[in-house]
Amino acid sequence: MIELGPSTCWKGRVGEKRIRLKDIAERAGVTPMAVSYALRGAPNVSEEKRRRILAIAEEMGYVPDPAVSRMMSYLAGRKGTRVFQNTLALINTSEDREFVEREAPLAAFLRSAAARAEELGYKVELFWYHQPRTSPTRLAGILKSRGIEGIILSSSGKADTCLDFDCSAFSLVALGDTIVVPRLNRVMEYHYNNALTLLQELKDLGYRKIGFVFNEEVQKMHARRHKAAALCHLSETLPECQVPIFEYKRWEDDTFASWYQAHRPEVVVSNRPAALEALGRMGVEIPREAGFAQLELLDEKAAVAGMRTHFDLLGSAAVELLVGQLHSRMLGLPSAPQTVKIEGSWRAGPTVRSLR
Structure with missing residues (x-):
């Protein structure tokens, strides 16, 4: 032996x-x-x-x-054992204390990150960036005193988020695009490719007149990648099949209904279910009169066609990226930030049908 x-x-x-x-x-x-x-x-x-x-x-x-x-x-x-090495901090950067645990994709991210961390000999502990009477400087001090060097920053839920946090003593990975300062290595959905995949699936079903509905804040959070895919689609679409993009800051049924009645899309594509709910209130029969597909399926149990975003895989990827940095002793801000993108997968659902 x-x-x-x-x-x-x-x-x-x-x-x-x-x-x-x-x-x-x-x-x-x-x-x-x-x-x-x-x-x-x-x-x-x-x-x-x-x-x-x-x-x-x-x-x-x-x-x-x-x-x-x-x-x-x-x-x-x-031997069925785990060699414990240290704790990884997952910091909720939202102003909402329950944001990570309440939002289904982030909860899946947290569970996946914790499971992968355990496999690698770590454990994940959740912290809140906006904890009352705990400044960012004090939070950094708490982490240092506990010997925690690895940090995952969750999505803040708001575009263009800037954090006042001293990164010099830590290895960090951010989830998504919301945190723009500091500039960090990050893991995220492959928004543009996901949109292209969804569009191809709809075209294969026979849909040609596709209407896009976007919330402006959500698009800002994703650096407008879904909108970029939509604009590319429209540039390649015959004039008689083009439907102008419907964008909103605050949802209004009347405004949406006017857009729908004027353009009559065969299928509506959106990040969020607001448009599907409004179509139901308008009495539009789904999917016979109009289909609906969601670019981000936030609720895996919802009976909606769209793209599964695999936040479980994002959690594993974040931990693996972070542990690699820790093993390489890569502390502080990266000179050239890296991004790991996870592709989504199409899930057929009862809100679309074949038009062929």
Whole structure:
């Protein structure tokens, strides 16, 4: 039986010499286990000692041994154990304290992130950016004092959100487009491609006269990517099949009804169900008189055709991106922010039908 101890978990070179945790421990005057804890970000060593060990390890030129890391994870999985490393903070940046837990997509994101974090040896704890009597500076101090270096910033639910938060001591990943300051690595829906996929599905069903209904605030939150896809579609559509985009800040049934009666789209496409509900109040029979498809299915149980946005996959992707940054010791703002996009998938529903 081969025993995999702490001294075999890392390798590196100073010239031709292989760097072991034992070598780092001797230089730092600590035990190999203390070095292992420091490299994994575990809370078993003090912040001051951890930083000193990391500085020495970096100076000696260590790099992780991926083969041994995979073997250790495999053995831990066979034993049914999880090697706890540290806590990841998921910060609700909305002014609504219950926003993450109440909104179905964000709740799915949270559950997925927590599950993936556990698989990787972490746990996720929810914080609120707007906690009364807790300034952003104090929140950062609380996280530092607890040894939390990894942060996921949830969507704020509002476009152009700016946060006054010192990122220098943390690795961060943001969800979606709403947070514009600071500029961070992020995970998000593939809005433009999702819209193209939905349009192709509707065309395959025989729909040609497609009417788009957009909430202005939602479009700002998504950097108007859905609208961009809609405009491209209209530019390639025969004049007799073109329907002008209906945009609103505050919903008004009368205004929408006038647009619908004037243009009679074969199918209505929107981010939100307001248009579908209004069509019902108008007595329009769905899908016989008009179809409806939603660009973002916020409620997976709703009997509506549209795009599944896979916030569960976004949660896993956010954790994986963040843990990669932590392992690479990438703290602070990235020089060139990266974006991971998750493609949605079409879900057929009773609100559309074949016109062929």
